[in-house]
Amino acid sequence: MRRYISAYFENEENLLRAAKDLKEKQVSIQDVLTPFPIHGLDSILGFKRSNIPTVGFISGAIGCILAFGFQAWAFIVDYPLFIGGKPHFAIPSFIPITFELTVLFASFGMVFAFLIRSKLGPGANNPIHDERITDDRFMIIIDLDEGGNQDEMVKEILAKEEAQEIKVKEIEK
Amino acid sequence: MYVSPIREPLVTGNKTYKKITDEISAPIEGKPGKAWYAGITLTVSALLFGLAMMGYTIWNGIGTWGLNKTIGWGWGITNFVWWVGIGHAGTFISAILLLFRQKWRTSINRSAEAMTLFAVMCAGLFPLIHMGRPLLGFFVFPYPNTRGLWVNFNSPLLWDVFAISTYFTVSLLFWYVGLIPDIGTIRDRIKSKFKKWIYGLLSFGWTGSAKHWQRHESISLILAGLAAPLVLSVHSIVSTDFATSVIPGWHTTIFPPYFVAGAIFSGFAMVLTLLIITRKVLNLENYITVGHIESMNKIIIATGSIVGIAYITELFIAWYSGVEYEQYAFLNRATGPYWWAYWIMMTCNVISPQLLWIKKLRRNLVFTFILSIFINIGMWFERFVIIVTSLHRDYLPSSWSMYEPTIVEVGIFIGTLGLFFTCFLLFIRVFPVIAIAEVKSVLKSSGDKKDKSEKH
Numbered sequence: 001m002r003r004y005i006s007a008y009f010e011n012e013e014n015l016l017r018a019a020k021d022l023k024e025k026q027v028s029i030q031d032v033l034t035p036f037p038i039h040g041l042d043s044i045l046g047f048k049r050s051n052i053p054t055v056g057f058i059s060g061a062i063g064c065i066l067a068f069g070f071q072a073w074a075f076i077v078d079y080p081l082f083i084g085g086k087p088h089f090a091i092p093s094f095i096p097i098t099f100e101l102t103v104l105f106a107s108f109g110m111v112f113a114f115l116i117r118s119k120l121g122p123g124a125n126n127p128i129h130d131e132r133i134t135d136d137r138f139m140i141i142i143d144l145d146e147g148g149n150q151d152e153m154v155k156e157i158l159a160k161e162e163a164q165e166i167k168v169k170e171i172e173k
Numbered sequence: 174m175y176v177s178p179i180r181e182p183l184v185t186g187n188k189t190y191k192k193i194t195d196e197i198s199a200p201i202e203g204k205p206g207k208a209w210y211a212g213i214t215l216t217v218s219a220l221l222f223g224l225a226m227m228g229y230t231i232w233n234g235i236g237t238w239g240l241n242k243t244i245g246w247g248w249g250i251t252n253f254v255w256w257v258g259i260g261h262a263g264t265f266i267s268a269i270l271l272l273f274r275q276k277w278r279t280s281i282n283r284s285a286e287a288m289t290l291f292a293v294m295c296a297g298l299f300p301l302i303h304m305g306r307p308l309l310g311f312f313v314f315p316y317p318n319t320r321g322l323w324v325n326f327n328s329p330l331l332w333d334v335f336a337i338s339t340y341f342t343v344s345l346l347f348w349y350v351g352l353i354p355d356i357g358t359i360r361d362r363i364k365s366k367f368k369k370w371i372y373g374l375l376s377f378g379w380t381g382s383a384k385h386w387q388r389h390e391s392i393s394l395i396l397a398g399l400a401a402p403l404v405l406s407v408h409s410i411v412s413t414d415f416a417t418s419v420i421p422g423w424h425t426t427i428f429p430p431y432f433v434a435g436a437i438f439s440g441f442a443m444v445l446t447l448l449i450i451t452r453k454v455l456n457l458e459n460y461i462t463v464g465h466i467e468s469m470n471k472i473i474i475a476t477g478s479i480v481g482i483a484y485i486t487e488l489f490i491a492w493y494s495g496v497e498y499e500q501y502a503f504l505n506r507a508t509g510p511y512w513w514a515y516w517i518m519m520t521c522n523v524i525s526p527q528l529l530w531i532k533k534l535r536r537n538l539v540f541t542f543i544l545s546i547f548i549n550i551g552m553w554f555e556r557f558v559i560i561v562t563s564l565h566r567d568y569l570p571s572s573w574s575m576y577e578p579t580i581v582e583v584g585i586f587i588g589t590l591g592l593f594f595t596c597f598l599l600f601i602r603v604f605p606v607i608a609i610a611e612v613k614s615v616l617k618s619s620g621d622k623k624d625k626s627e628k629h
Contacts, residue, residue: 012617031382031383031384032382032383033380033381033382033383034381034383034386035190035194035354035358035381035609035610035613036354036386036610036611036613036614037386037387037389037390037610037614038383038386041383041386042383042384042386042387045383047383047384047387049391050387050388050391050392052388052391052392052395053391053395056395056399060399070315071326074315074323074326075323075326078321078323079321079322079323083325083327084327086327090327093326093327094326096329096332096335096336096406096410096413097326097331097332097335099402099406100332100335100336100339100403100406101335101339103339103343103399103400103402103403104339104342104343106395106399107342107343107346107347107396107399108342108346110392110395110396111346111350111392111396114350114388114389114392115377117388118382118384118385118388119378120353120377120378120379120385121377121378122374122375122377123374123378124377124378125378126378126379126380127380128361128380129380131361131362133361133380133381134194134354134357134358134360134361134379134381135190135191135194135358135361135362136189136190136191136194
């Protein structure tokens with residue numbers, strides 16, 4: 001049996017304080033759902049830095065090498081052709097396309113990484129806990145132990161920060 | 174939270190998060206007014222007229238245009254450069270201002286970037302039609318073919334293909350990633366089952382989870398970092414279409430920065446034209462405030478002055494270079510048969526934005542609106558002057574000629590105006606015009622002062 005507790009706040013400052021208190025008490029916070037990004041929340045929840053910049057760098061580097069390599073191959077190896085007396089391996093005139101494809105690959109790489117890692121996409125069927133969380137509610141979902149030893153303490157912290165609709169839910173595994 | 178004592182609020186009128194959601198989603202949920210129907214009737218008619226003229230061109234060939242052997246680029250390429258330039262403001266607002274942490278961008282970035290997409294769509298049409306046989310448009314891509322040939326990677330025209338298509342794609346990704354949370358908001362509000370399903374599909378299952386937001390912030394920042402040099406590269410590459418040729422008046426190294434400044438200048442003018450109307454019609458005056466208009470006017474003044482200095486530098490260098498042809502090209506621009514175009518350009522782009530040094534005019538909506546139209550016209554004429562006056566009298570006087578457009582070319586331009594405004598009118602009914610989540614995130618720090626004194 002899995003048990004969790006959910007509650008919502010009307011103010012992001014209350015949410016931040018409650019999340020901090022809960023983390024200090026070693027309570028595991030399953031998720032926090034908010035209508036806009038709350039700064040400082042990710043460090044309280046102990047998130048690692050996102051790897052999206054790395055993905056962007058790698059996919060950008062692939063685009064860069066592919067674009068430059070392809071242009072050089074086409075003009076030196078596959079079909080050397082004199083154009084306006086320029087050298088076959090005309091590095092400066094390969095730069096614009098190389099740059100454009102670097103940006104293109106990096107952008108696609110990052111967007112796909114973002115969507116796949118977050119399990120978002122057309123037809124993604126993520127549960128919507130409460131329709132108000134995309135409006136003005138800040139929802140917190142907290143994992144509870146099976147014995148129910150933490151219930152009181154968690155509820156107390158939530159109530160102190162004016163949390164509303166504190167609900168304990170149980171799911172049979 | 175730190176409250177800036179000097180800056181004026183970015184969101185006025187004591188907003189709460191709920192109010193922000195309600196007011197920005199109102200145009201999507203309500204029924205469109207008479208003005209909207211009148212507007213879309215007009216724009217769709219313009220679009221249909223343009224489509225007819227495009228069909229006529231494709232059926233009969235480019236001979237239906239006013240071009241001749243001397244002037245091979247006329248309205249078509251002028252319109253292409255003009256539209257691409259207009260697109261630049263959107264990316265500037267959403268990417269460069271994000272990197273500079275300018276919070277006022279939050280209420281205008283969504284619509285400005287939508288404008289970018291529509292403008293680039295209009296721009297892309299022109300080279301395609303100008304090919305004469307658009308069905309062979311795919312020839313511009315390097316694909317393996319039976320002739321064993323590749324496209325010419327040394328040609329700026331080919332760089333353009335890559336620059337414009339990358340620009341459109343990356344802008345679309347950037348715009349859509351930013352839209353996902355807001356589509357989620359609409360999904361959770363809308364009553365109709367069918368619309369809920371559509372918005373649910375489009376929202377990609379957005380939940381607002383903290384980890385998703387962290388990634389969303391990260392990707393927005395890096396995409397902005399990529400889009401910033403991209404937007405600078407696009408118009409630089411467009412300018413090399415001219416600058417790498419040997420036509421007097423085109424063959425100048427000043428072109429890339431001068432084109433980029435002009436692009437941002439004209440783009441902001443178009444953003445102002447659209448938003449001054451939009452904020453009024455959709456009742457968004459509390460989000461797009463006079464302060465926002467003033468900030469945009471300041472960018473207009475900065476870029477407009479760069480453009481002015483570029484014009485003067487061009488003139489000076491033409492004289493200083495001692496090159497007879499270059500000198501004549503500029504003399505001919507100012508005093509030749511197309512003198513009127515040159516002086517419209519000078520008046521609209523150099524003189525009129527200087528009026529914005531006066532604070533009262535910067536904050537005056539009617540004045541700003543009229544000025545924005547002036548700049549749109551002036552920047553169109555800038556491209557016309559660069560293209561037509563340089564071409565019509567170059568090295569060989571026996572080839573000198575004149576150019577005037579036919580109704581077909583004018584019609585295609587009107588058609589793209591129709592396409593642009595039709596897309597914009599549809600956009601304001603379907604997606605939130607203002608980035609709801611972003612405005613909420615600046616509400617506490619930049620909202621109305623009264624709001625704070627009540628709460629704390």
